[in-house]
Amino acid sequence: MTRTIFNWLLRALALATLLALAAAGLAYYLASHSLPDYDASYRLDDAPGEIEIVRDNYAVPHIFADNDAAVLFGLGFVHAQDRLWQMALSRRVAQGRLSELFGERTVEVDHLMRALDIYDIARRTADAQTDEVKAQLQAYADGVNAYIDLVRRDALGRGAPEFFLFEPEIAPWTPADSIAVMKAMGLRLTDKAAKEALRAALSLRLEPERVADILPEAPGAVVALPDYAGSLSVPRWQSAAAPAEPNPLSPERPVGLAGASNAFAAMPGRAAAGASLLATDPHLGLSAPGPMYLARLELQAGGVIGATIPGIPSILMGRNENVAWGLTSSYLDDQDIYIERLDPENPDRYETPEGMRPFRTRESVIQIDGAPPRTVPLRWTRHGPVIPAPHFSAAQITPRGHVAALAWTGFETDDRSIEAALGIMRAGSVDEVLELAEIYHAPSQNIVVADAETVALRAMGRAPRRLPEHDSQGRIPAAGWVARNDWQGYMDPADNPGATNPEGGIVVNTNNRTTDAPFPAHWSFDWGDTQRIQRAERLLNSREFHTLDSFIEIQNDTISPAARNLLPLIARNLWYQGEPAAQNTVGRQRQIALEALAKWNGEMSQHSFEPLVFTAWVRALQRRLVIDELGPLADRFARPDPLFLERVYRDVDGAAAWCDIRQSDTVETCQDMARLALDSALLELSESYGDRIDSWRWGAAHTAEHKHEVLGDVPLLGWLVNIRQETPGGDTTLRRGQTRGRGPTPYANVHASVFRAVVDFADPESSVFITSTGQSGHVLSRHYDDQALLWRRGEYISMALDPAVARGGAVGITRLRPGGAGGGLGGAGPSPAPQ
Known part of the structure; x- marks a missing residue:
């Protein structure tokens, strides 16, 4: 009997194994059909001319045609070939239609996007463009749709493996879709609304000077914080709970995780070869595939090569034959939260300086996979949309009988940002770029630009004009019924901060402060960096002449200025105490750690243990300093802030008060807190990595997580689609690798x-670039992650406009030709009918 049962179990196991292998084989067979053929020819009715697409060794498309419409058609075609799922997902985010695929878990994201009305604003913005811009957007959309039609008619595996798991229908791409993707990206690049709400929540728990400690502003910009509780009658201690982190698919960014970047340029007089140099590296949340896609376009104005975002028909950063440019987030204060007071007689109205006014309202139905549809009310005020809970944490600081509304520069429909982006890639000089920068609207960016003779830095985007007597100055939510708090239009873009050919011959931005102008010409009270700029300025000024190699070295620098600044402060009373400690005790581990940190130069090498000890120490230290004062809000400060810690350990304006635990009878000193935090960090690391400190490695903990936005958390599939790598760098290094913190x-x-x-105008064809993953969004493609290893090593690939370079290592050539609905060319299947 036992033998019989064993035999049946063995047969069942064998059958299950065979079925699993068959299922895996079928899945592979179906998924492989969506791998694009880079070596094919097609006749397409909508093609505006003959197009040749040469794929170089890393599958970067080099697109050649006789007219610009055909080139942009080709760009749309290759974006769809390689990133169709990513494009479809980006569009669904902007439309507020994620829940049709993902069910209940994305309803709040859809509610937010519909409340903000991003997609309708994008449609109206598209309608407001010039005829020339409309034609370019349409040519790009035609290229996307040509590939979508190929997928449908030639059964090309639905275009991407993800479409086998979710709804495979793909609506035609439209010009409004490109602008919607751009506006959704704009939301990802700002955290000003969230910062206002956080500062208000802190002001309900802390004294103003303590708020200035925990949310420090750039040095030199300290201004008294308005009384939020008093001005809006908000009960103190109202905000008790820390809000949940936004859904990973949401464009809403938590404080500290909006856009960041580095960009710098040197004039010919500071370059060894006598021609300008430029480097740029934008920082965003890591994903697989990455957000950037490389392309080279042969426009009538000449060749241009660099980074694009799938869905947007422009080289956003890169170079042409005459100009190179990079972008950094400017940290413009481009959002304000307004607290609107409801009419106590009629909650469908709210108070304005002229009296009560009705909300502009409508209802929207969210279709939800696996659940009944949900109808959500949407309301707009004269300032902007009412923010649905829990977004931007606004509900937690909104008093009863009020609602919070959002004002944002991205809501304007006369936005000409896409026109500026299309024009910049054709510009012939720095002056032309700066002229186009003045019509750019949102999201606000700093553009660093160079030609062979000139370098410049200029903030782009419309800056809200606030009155000097504005109640909150945009630092905390303001009363919406008070006229002096209203925006007064926008500042003149000619007055945006910037510099051209500065005396020192170098321009640089790391999201640091760009102007010392007082409010209301201040640009922002909150900046994205106070640390990286110290290192960048030191390296850029440490040598008289720069080269391509020195710019590459600076771009990949992993020295932490925060470590160099903080260690002498927090460890000064611990380093040389010389307390005896036995082996295998906490005291002994502390001695080993302190001795190593005393010799450490701050380099965040993936192979060293010192970066791990330092990072764990300051993380534990900040937690100990804030937990008693902030309670649940302490989770919002899980990632240590060097300015806060420096204020505490220098006792700036009495900031050392954070070291004393309010609930204890004794008075703790900052030295006590440093020692306890170090012991706590060492215990945490010992539990995770073993007892031997010298066996720990920063890279083992600081793993880059390029996670698939949808499948990354699915068991087994996550292992297949995610890209994980040990990396150097840290929160404040120029080669930035921001930690999760929790x-x-x-x-x-x-x-x-x-x-x-990195671009060198002495030899432009020697210029280099790299992305974080690869060109393809298809997990079975070798180009899904073939740039990732180079990216981790700080290496690059060629950035040549010479067609011979691309052809020399081509992995395929695609030819698109206008024609009827006959067969394809060169072995291709039937040609698609027009959209």
């Missing part, structure tokens, strides 16, 4: 450069 992997690298480029 959860089971608090030191994981989740926000870093997604594109790097």
Whole structure:
């Protein structure tokens, strides 16, 4: 009997194994059909001319045609070939239609996007463009749709493996879709609304000077914080709970995880070869595939090569034959939260300076996979949309009988940002770029630009004009019924901060402060960096002449200025105490750690243990300093802030008060807190990595997580689609690798450069670039992650406009030709009918 049962179990196991292998084989067979053929020819009715697409060794498309419409058609075609799922997902985000695929878990994201009305604004913005811009947007959309039609008619595996798991229908791409993707990206690049709400929540728990400690502003910009509780009658201690982190698919960014970047340029007089140099590396949340896609376009104005975002028909960073440019987030204060007071007689109205006014309202139905549709009310005020809870944490600081509304520069429909982007890639000089920068609207960026003779830095985007007597100055939510708090239009873009050919011959931005102008010409009270700029300025000024190699070295620098600044402060009373300690005790581990840190130069090498000890120490230290004052809000400060810690340990304006635990009878000193935090960090690391400190490695903890936005958390599939790498760098290094700060992997690298480029006008064809993953969004493609290893090593690929370079290592050539609905060319299947 036992033998019989064993035999049946063995047969069942064998059958299950065979079925699993068959299922895997079928899945592979179906998924492989969506791998694009880079070596094919097609006749397409909508093609505006003959198009040749040469794929170089890394599958970067070099697109050649006789007219610009055909080139942009080709760009749309290759974006769809390689990133169709990513494009479809980006469009669904902007439309507020994620829940049709993902069910209940994305309803709040859809509610937010519909409340903000992003897609309708994008449609109206598209309608407001010039005829020339409309034609370019349409040519790009035609190229996307040509590939979508190929997928449908030639059964090309639905275009991407993900479409086998979710709804395979793909609506035609439209010009409004490209602008919607751009506006959704704009939301990802700002955290000003969230910062206002956080500062208000802190003001309900802390004294104003303590708020200035924990949310420090750039040095030199300290201004008294308005009384939020008093001005809006908000009860103190109202905000008790820390809000949940936004859904990963949401464009809403938590404080500290909006856009970041580095960009710098040297004039010919500071370059060894006598011609300008430029480097750029934007920082965004890591994903697989990455957000950037490389392309080379042969326009009538000449060749241009660099980084694009699938869905947007422009080289956003890169170079043409005469000009190179890079972008950094400017940290413009482009959002304000307004607290609107409801009419106590009629909650469908709210108070304005002229009296009560009705909300502009409508209802929207969200279709939800696996659940009944949900109808959500949407309301707009004269300032902007009412923010649905829980977004931007606004509900937590909104008093009863009020609602919070959002004002944002991205809501304007006369936005000409896409026109500027299309024009910049054709510009012939720095002056032309700066002229186009003045019509750029949102999201606000700093553009660093160079030609052979000139370099410049200029902030782009419309800056809200606030009155000097504005109640909150945009630092905390303001009363919406008070006229002096209203925006007064926008500042003149000619007055945006910037510099051209500065005396020192170098321009640089790391999201640091760009102007000392007082409010209301201040641009922002909150900046994205106070640390990286110290290192950048030191390296750029440490040598008289720069080269391509020195710019590459600076771009990949992993020295932490925060470590160099903080260690002498927090360890000064611990380093040389010389307390005897036996082996295998906490005291002995502390001695080993302190002795190593005393010799450490701050380099965040993936092979060293010192970066791990330092990062864990300051993380534990900040937690100990804030937990008693902030309670649940302490989770919002899981990632240590060097300015806060420096204020505490220098006792700036009495900031050392944070070291005393309010609930204890004794008075703790900052030295006590430093020692306890170090012991706590060492215990945490010992539990995770073993007892031997010298066996720990920063890279093992600081793993870059390029996670698939949808499948990354699915068991087994996540292992297949995610890209994980040990990386150097840290929160404040020029080669930035921002840590998660919380959860089971608090030191994981989740926000870093997604594109790097260095351009040398002495020999433009020697210029280099790299992205964080690869060109393809298809997990079975070798180009899904073939740039990732180079990216981790700080290496690059060629950035040549010479067609011979691309052809020399081509992995395929695609030819698109206008024609009827006959067969394809060169062995291709039937040609698609027009859309």
